[in-house]
Amino acid sequence: MNGIKIVTIGGGSSYTPELVEGFIKRHAALPVRELWLVDIPQGEEKLRTVGALAKRMVEKAGVPIEVHLTLDRREALAGADFVTTQMRVGLLDARIKDEKIPLKYGVIGQETNGPGGLFKGLRTIPVILDICREMEELCPDAWLINFTNPAGMVTEAVLRYTDRRKVIGLCNVPIGMKMGVAALLGVEQERVHIDFAGLNHMVFGLAAYVDGENVTAQVIDRLTDEQAGMTMRNIFDQGWDKDFLKALGVLPCPYHRYYYQTDLMLAHEQEAAQKDGTRAEVVKKVEAELFELYKDPNLAIKPPQLEQRGGAYYSEAACNLIDSIYNDRRDIQPVNTRNNGAIAGIPGESAVEVNCVIAKEGPIPLAVGELPVPVQGLVQQIKSFERVAAQAAVTGDYRTALLAMTINPLVPSDAVARQILDEMLEAHKEHLPQFFKPVS
Known part of the structure; x- marks a missing residue:
């Protein structure tokens, strides 16, 4: 009756204006009363900048949302x-x-896939588990909506290593694929439906529909005829081999390029790193430009330049999800949640990315059954990687981390895995205390 209190951890992110815009647009149906933006001391300047913009956006829109900024x-x-x-x-x-x-070792260097994804998980999972423990004490009935990557691995860890059941992992890839199909076919996005199933950044469109008519073959034809597939700002578009994609028979997500086009993607990454820097270095420049825009006291809307970030449009997914839970809409959305038998062959307690009915009690996964044979093995291998990586993040066990690194399909051998692991552990030592416990 008194409105909703939403807390955003990482509130100083450049993505926050998207979230604020989403809450403003939906305020009539989703009465956010308080929005708390939280960050750490190192992010205080960005928090103040983004927070000031958020307050201007709310004031311009004339909605009664109180924006609070805190490091606590x-x-x-x-x-x-x-x-x-x-x-x-x-x-x-x-x-x-x-x-x-x-x-340096001839392996894909990417934020959520391969060694990079492993180490982002190792750094992130302990912090998320701390947040879960604080939520049990301070807001036990709240929903945790996690957009932090690697979202699938993080959701897996929360489901396995905490008692929190009100957790949902979220990604902008499915909404991007839906927008891509609509653009390919020249139809409104609302007319498109895709049967999503798989894992985070390893999700497939098993079938695509327009107005209820199956158009999967037509979409695959368009993808191969134009030699340009649905991708994202942060993933190079190599196009797809026509025969391969038609044989696959389902729609891959942009991240599948790292697994099906590894050599080409690696070569592009190496070339780009030499020319313009890694994607992270490019993003650092984009973020600096965004924050200069955000400082403008006359700016009171989300700037269009934000779409240059790879996670653009995630607020559509985040705000739609929160709106559907709050209003018990029972619509269908793809999210990361407990499998509960939706995908055969994956444990019921594991996290999967699948279409769900979104209700007041949370996501209700829609049964898929067995995944198609051509994609089943890769999904299983990545799920094994996620589970072992989550265990390594929680225990700080070197051997478990080595195992996770080695079973990832982007790492060629155990010897290379050990070399990369050792160098990355040392490089990230400050943020991996579980691996560097003092000897008693």
Whole structure:
């Protein structure tokens, strides 16, 4: 009756204006009363800048949302209804290391895939688990909506290593694929439906529909005929081999390029790193430009330049999800949640990315059954990687981390895995205390 309290951890992110815009647009149906933006001392300047812009946006829109800025997470969490996480442990400098170090060994250097994804998970999971423990104490009935990557691995860890059941992982990839299909076919996005199933950044469109008519073959034809597939700002578009994609028979997501076009993607990354820097270094420049825009006291809207970030449009997914839970809309959205038998062959307690009915009690996964044979093995391998990586993040066990690194399909051998692991552990030592416990 008194409105909703939402807490955003990582509130100083450049993405925050998207979230604020989403809450403003939906305020009639989603009455956000308080929005708490939380960050760490190293991010205080960005928090103040983004927070000031958020307040201007709210004032311009004339909606009664109180925007609070704080470095005290516990103060913010008390009595929250929804907690969203969009943080980066180690900031962009850590991402630069995640991308640069694997490239030295001829391995894909990427934020959420391969060694980079492993180390982002190792740094992030302990912090997320701390947040979960604080939520149990300060806002036990709140929903945790996690956008922090690697979202699938993080959701897996929360489901396995905490008692929190009100957790949902979120990604902008499915909404981007839906927009891509609509653009390919020249139809409105609202007319498109895709049956999503798989894992985070390993999700497939099993079938695509327009007005209820199956158009999967037509979409695959368009993807191969134009030699330009649905991709994102942060993923190079190589196009797809026509025969391969038609044989696959389902729609890959942009991140599948790292697995099906590894050599080409690696070569592009190496060339780009030499020319313009890694993607993280490019993002650092884009962010600097964005924050200069955000400082303009006359700016009171989300600037269009934000779309240059790879996670653009995530507020559509985040705000739609919160709106559907709050209003018990029972619409269908793809999210990361407990499998509960939706995908055969994956444990019921594991996290999957699948279409769900979104209700007041949370996501209800829609049964898929067995995944198609051509994609089943890769999904299983990545799920094994996620589970072992989550275990390594929680235990700080070197051998478990080595195992996770080695079973990732982007790492060629155990010897290379050990070399990359050792260098990255040392590089990220400050943010991996679980691996460097003092000897008693």
